Amino acid sequence: MKPLKEFTIPFVGLKIGKHQFEYKIEEPFFEYFEYEEFNDVKVDVNLELDKKATLLELNFKITGAVNINCDVTNEPFNQHIENEFDLVVKFGDEYNDEDTDILIVPHGTYEINIQQYIYELIVLAVPIKRIHPGVEDGTLDSDILKKLEELSPKLKEEKDIEEEVDPRWNTLKKLLTDK
Template identity: 80%
Template structure:
């Protein structure tokens, strides 16, 4: 994948100390990664880049919203996201990104591309189960919700159901009460 130029930080000319970078992430960024889960994106990522004599420290902070579809009703809604991540960049003999929090780049490297870390920061901030807030508070009315309610199994409180139970289960239920 070709790196995006705006997410490459040339640190060789920077002074030792903290530097701030702000990024506006929109849908075009995720199209570059061929990620199609989001309908629209509006996320601000603030990166505090601290250059030290032997290493680099990056602190990522993302906040904003992504428009996604609900898992139950497929209705689009804005999911607020907040996430932070710290990364330490060290210099070594060869490139190594096996550790989550530490990136080792070869000596002589003069720039670092952070687009992959921003991508992962935002994608991992979205909850696994995506439920429209209108479902939780009862304000969302949709045909899909009505159909789900209609097709969900109902508990019968009739005594007829007790008679239809296999008698072997009754014997097993006695084991629960015999202690």
């Protein structure tokens, strides 16, 4: 998979200090990763790169919305997402990304590609259980919800439950009240 050019930062020409980068992420970005869970994507990524003499500190902040399908009703809705991530880029003998917060790149590297970090930040910001806000507050009118309500097991009335109690238990309960 060839890296996307717009997410490659050539840091060798940057002065020591803080630098700001902004990206607008939309659906074609996820098509590149062949990720098809989102119907639509509108996410802003703010990246602050702090270049120091021996390392780079990257602070990612994402905000926006992804349009996904509800797990209960399969109705599409916009899920607001926010996430933040700090990455330290150090220089070493060989490439190493085993630690999630530290990336080691070989000496002589002059650019870094951040597309994978942005992809993971957005995907991990989406809740595991995706429930339409209308399901939670009861305002969504959906055929699927009506069918689920129709097929759900009905709770018996409390008096029916009391009638089904074995009469021997009632005798034992008298022992507690007869003191």
